[in-house]
Amino acid sequence: MIYLDYAATTPVRPEVIHAMTESLTESWGNPSSNHLAGHAARKGMDRARRQVGELVGAPPESVIFTSGGTEADNLAIRGVARALSAKGRHLIISNIEHSAVRVTCKMLAEDGFETTEVPVGPNGVLDPQAVARAIRPDTILVSVMHVNNEIGTIQPIAEIAELAHARGVLVHTDAVQSVGKIPVSLEALGVDLLSLSAHKIYGPKGVGALIRRKGVPLFPILTGGGHERGFRAGTENVPGITGFGVAAELAMRELPARMRHDEELGTFLLESALAALPGSKLNGDPDLRWAGCVSLRMPGVDGADLLATLDAAGVAISAGSACKAFKQETSHVIAALNLPNEQDSGTLRLTVGAPTTRAEIQEAVSLIAKAVESLRGKVAR
Numbered sequence: 147m148i149y150l151d152y153a154a155t156t157p158v159r160p161e162v163i164h165a166m167t168e169s170l171t172e173s174w175g176n177p178s179s180n181h182l183a184g185h186a187a188r189k190g191m192d193r194a195r196r197q198v199g200e201l202v203g204a205p206p207e208s209v210i211f212t213s214g215g216t217e218a219d220n221l222a223i224r225g226v227a228r229a230l231s232a233k234g235r236h237l238i239i240s241n242i243e244h245s246a247v248r249v250t251c252k253m254l255a256e257d258g259f260e261t262t263e264v265p266v267g268p269n270g271v272l273d274p275q276a277v278a279r280a281i282r283p284d285t286i287l288v289s290v291m292h293v294n295n296e297i298g299t300i301q302p303i304a305e306i307a308e309l310a311h312a313r314g315v316l317v318h319t320d321a322v323q324s325v326g327k328i329p330v331s332l333e334a335l336g337v338d339l340l341s342l343s344a345h346k347i348y349g350p351k352g353v354g355a356l357i358r359r360k361g362v363p364l365f366p367i368l369t370g371g372g373h374e375r376g377f378r379a380g381t382e383n384v385p386g387i388t389g390f391g392v393a394a395e396l397a398m399r400e401l402p403a404r405m406r407h408d409e410e411l412g413t414f415l416l417e418s419a420l421a422a423l424p425g426s427k428l429n430g431d432p433d434l435r436w437a438g439c440v441s442l443r444m445p446g447v448d449g450a451d452l453l454a455t456l457d458a459a460g461v462a463i464s465a466g467s468a469c470k471a472f473k474q475e476t477s478h479v480i481a482a483l484n485l486p487n488e489q490d491s492g493t494l495r496l497t498v499g500a501p502t503t504r505a506e507i508q509e510a511v512s513l514i515a516k517a518v519e520s521l522r523g524k525v526a527r
C-alpha cells in the first residue's frame with residue numbers, strides 16, 4: 147500500500163509504543179490514588195503534561211487532556227458558551243471549520259446561540275478584517291482553525307486574535323492539523339484556547355488536549371470527579387496520555403527536519419501531479435499552505451469512483467477529509483472556495499508524512515493518472 151493520507155492519521159512511532167507499553171504494564175495505577183502505584187501513574191502524566199505544553203510553548207497547568215481533537219473543540223466551544231452565556235450568545239467561525247467546530251456551533255442554536263460563518267476567499271484563506279467586521283456586542287468567542295484539514299491553508303490566527311481581543315472577544319484555534327507540521331505557539335498566535343490531537347503527530351488515537359490560557363472562563367462538559375483541575379472529569383487515559391507526551395516531544399525535536407521533508411516532498415508531489423494529470427488544479431492558496439497537503443480538483447471524474455479505483459490499486463488517499471470520504475456530497479470546504487464548474491470535478495486530497503518517499507509519490511501519481519484516464523474513458527463511452 148502507498149499511504150498518502152497522513153492528514154487522516156499517522157502511524158504510531160515505536161518510541162510512543164514503548165512508552166505506552168511501559169505505562170500499561172508497569173505504571174497501571176490510578177493517577178488519583180494516593181499510594182505508590184498511583185504516584186507512578188501520576189508521574190507519567192505529569193511528564194506528558196510538560197511535554198505537550200512545551201510543544202506549544204504553554205505551561206503544564208494549561209493542558210487539559212481530552213479524548214481527542216473533537217472533544218477539545220467541543221470543550222472550547224461549549225465550555226466558553228456556558229461560561230459566558232450571560233454576557234452574550236454570539237459565536238464566530240470560518241466557513242471551512244472541521245465538523246467538530248461547525249456541528250457543535252450548530253447544536254448550540256438549540257440553547258439560543260447564534261453563529262456567524264465568515265467566508266474564506268477563493269484561496270481558502272480568511273481576511274482578518276472580515277472576522278473583525280462580524281464581531282457584535284454579544285460576541286463571546288471567535289473560533290478559527292490554524293491549518294485546514296482538507297486544503298492545508300494556513301489562517302492568519304495572530305491577526306485575528308489581535309483584532310478580537312481589541313474588542314474583548316476570546317479566541318480559540320483548532321491546531322490539530324498544524325502542530326508538528328509548522329511552528330505553533332500559544333504566545334505567538336495569541337489565542338486563549340487551542341485544540342490538539344495525538345494521532346495526527348504519530349501518537350495514539352483517542353487522546354488530545356485543550357490548551358487553556360490561565361484565567362480563561364471555561365465550564366466543563368464532562369462532570370464528575372475533579373480530574374484535570376475540574377475541567378474534564380474521568381479517570382485519565384494514562385497510557386494514551388503518556389504516548390501523546392512522547393509524540394509531542396518527538397514533534398518538537400524533529401519539527402525543522404519534518405518541515406524540510408514536507409516542503410521537498412509536497413512540492414515534488416504537486417509538480418508531478420499537475421504534470422501527469424491534465425486539467426488538474428490545486429485547491430487553496432499555493433503559498434499560505436502546509437506544503438505537505440495537496441488538494442487537487444480534476445474535471446470530468448467522480449471523486450468517489452476515483453478513490454475506489456485507487457484503493458483497489460493500493461493507493462490510500464482521501465476525497466476530502468477522512469470523515470467525508472464515504473459521503474457523496476461536495477465538502478463544505480471545497481464548496482466554500484466557489485470554484486467554477488466545481489460540480490463536475492472530483493477532488494483528491496494527498497498528504498505526505500515522515501515515512502513518505504519520492505518513489506512512492508512517483509508510483510502513486512502514475513497510478514492516479516491511469517485511474518483518471520480509465521474513468522474519463524468510461525464517461526466518454
Ligand SMILES: Cc1ncc(COP(=O)(O)O)c(C=O)c1O
Binds near residue numbers: 153244294323344354
Ligand atoms: C482540523 C481537525 N480538527 C479536529 C479533528 C478531530 O480530531 P480527533 O480525530 O482527535 O477527534 C480533526 C481530525 O480529523 C481535524 O483534522
